[in-house]
Amino acid sequence: MIEEQRVIDFHGHTGRLDLYNGVDDPDLILGAMDKVGIDVSCVFNIFHPDGTTGNDITARFVAEHPDRFVGFAYVSPMMAEGMVAELTRAIDELGLVAIKLYPPYTQWDLNEPIWHPIYEFANERGLAIIFHTGSDPHSHPGLLADCAAKFPNANFVSGHAGNVAEPRAAAIRAAQEYPNIYLETCSTFRTPGVIEQLVNEAGADRVLFGSDIALMDSRPQLGKIITADISDEAKRLVCGGNAARLLGI
Amino acid sequence: MSTQFTFRPRVPVFDANVRVGDLHYQPSPCRNREQLLAEMDRHGVDRALIYHAQTEEVSPIDGNGFLEEWLDSSRLFPQWSITPTPDSLAQVQGLHEEGRVHSVRLHNARKVGLPFRPWACGTMLSWLSEHRIPLWIPLPDADADELAMTLSAFPELVTVLVGAHYSHALWVRPLMTAVPNAYLELSRIEPLGEVEALCEEFGAERFVYGSWYDRLAMGTMLFYLHHTDISESELELICAGNLHRILQGEGRHD
Numbered sequence: 001m002i003e004e005q006r007v008i009d010f011h012g013h014t015g016r017l018d019l020y021n022g023v024d025d026p027d028l029i030l031g032a033m034d035k036v037g038i039d040v041s042c043v044f045n046i047f048h049p050d051g052t053t054g055n056d057i058t059a060r061f062v063a064e065h066p067d068r069f070v071g072f073a074y075v076s077p078m079m080a081e082g083m084v085a086e087l088t089r090a091i092d093e094l095g096l097v098a099i100k101l102y103p104p105y106t107q108w109d110l111n112e113p114i115w116h117p118i119y120e121f122a123n124e125r126g127l128a129i130i131f132h133t134g135s136d137p138h139s140h141p142g143l144l145a146d147c148a149a150k151f152p153n154a155n156f157v158s159g160h161a162g163n164v165a166e167p168r169a170a171a172i173r174a175a176q177e178y179p180n181i182y183l184e185t186c187s188t189f190r191t192p193g194v195i196e197q198l199v200n201e202a203g204a205d206r207v208l209f210g211s212d213i214a215l216m217d218s219r220p221q222l223g224k225i226i227t228a229d230i231s232d233e234a235k236r237l238v239c240g241g242n243a244a245r246l247l248g249i
Numbered sequence: 250m251s252t253q254f255t256f257r258p259r260v261p262v263f264d265a266n267v268r269v270g271d272l273h274y275q276p277s278p279c280r281n282r283e284q285l286l287a288e289m290d291r292h293g294v295d296r297a298l299i300y301h302a303q304t305e306e307v308s309p310i311d312g313n314g315f316l317e318e319w320l321d322s323s324r325l326f327p328q329w330s331i332t333p334t335p336d337s338l339a340q341v342q343g344l345h346e347e348g349r350v351h352s353v354r355l356h357n358a359r360k361v362g363l364p365f366r367p368w369a370c371g372t373m374l375s376w377l378s379e380h381r382i383p384l385w386i387p388l389p390d391a392d393a394d395e396l397a398m399t400l401s402a403f404p405e406l407v408t409v410l411v412g413a414h415y416s417h418a419l420w421v422r423p424l425m426t427a428v429p430n431a432y433l434e435l436s437r438i439e440p441l442g443e444v445e446a447l448c449e450e451f452g453a454e455r456f457v458y459g460s461w462y463d464r465l466a467m468g469t470m471l472f473y474l475h476h477t478d479i480s481e482s483e484l485e486l487i488c489a490g491n492l493h494r495i496l497q498g499e500g501r502h503d
Binding site: 002003005019020021022023025028029031032035036037188189190191192193194195213214215216217219220221222223224226227228229232235236 | 251252253254255256278291292414415416418419437439440441442443444462463464465466467468469470471472473476477478
């Protein structure tokens, strides 16, 4: 909690990424969250194309601290035949509340038809979907506009807000055009002025704080929101108000 | 310390890593010294060690010249760039004779195939070591094996390793162990819990705060350092004390 504002981190990982010393140690994660007043972190596991393996890992992780973590479901069109069944299981049986997708692990642009069963599922239930977005063709955030138009009841979140200048500008344009597109802030680039750009150009009500924990510590990623040259009211929305509204938590 | 929506550092801050001026592909958000000082004021930064962007990819010699207009005797201190060529070394030696060299920064010559090896850099490294001038080395341009082997051959040389990222996570500990006179600048240290873990393993006296503005936003890592388990005295060392000591030529651990 920061000044009575509940803080929600919209982007976190379960599992180990030892190459980068990214380990989902709950004590370390909670320690970092507690140091800066993060109440809840959203977590998902993107390392298993069947969805099932990673979603079970996420559900077990969340179950250890259900008041501090919420889980998102992951599926992949690399195993397209089971996507909807796994989403149904993950949401209805495991209690996961939104969806994470990672187009760079696939050979398809994020607006291609193979992804559409996922979007139809989210559209029927009014769920949020967070994508890795960036400069690679499959995950370019400009493609989200196409999805947002076709599936207006789903909410599409541009993870990393495109990460670098050109895709970030495309993400902002898409958010300006469609009310069901949001921009999430975590990025190792931490370019000066980016948080200000997202808030000023897309609107404070469309920006979500995220950290990429446990790949990255959540404290510096929150720090770039706190030290940005934006109003306190904008910080409240970015740090938690928007996420609470989007996830219904 | 409870988190607020407004953050100010509670210890003196001397930023070890600030870039000024334009890259050929990226104009700087600060157009002059006054704008940079205003940005530092906004984040509560007292002093900064600055180098010019032109030294990164174009010319350390020209870039050092462009740095002059940014200097401020009370808050903005020069970090001259250097590369192992006779012209570059002569320029820095001339500045040294004027009493103006307290640290230098390695220009990336590896991208044109000149490795960081004693046969290529030995003259420069010997001179720096002899004159107790610390060398800043940007890790994004570096090779871990070259650093460990070459710096081991110059044990008196004090170095500051700049910009370690999570992609360097497997390097940092063995390199800090292999090179005892190396300090680590913290602008990109983002692995989970890493600041506390590194301080516990190596001691806070091995670390310096740098923002790497304007490559990165200025206040982020300061906020992070103020929300860790390190002690107040360790925070003071990292945010200013260690850098002050290094620039005084007192950086060796022997």
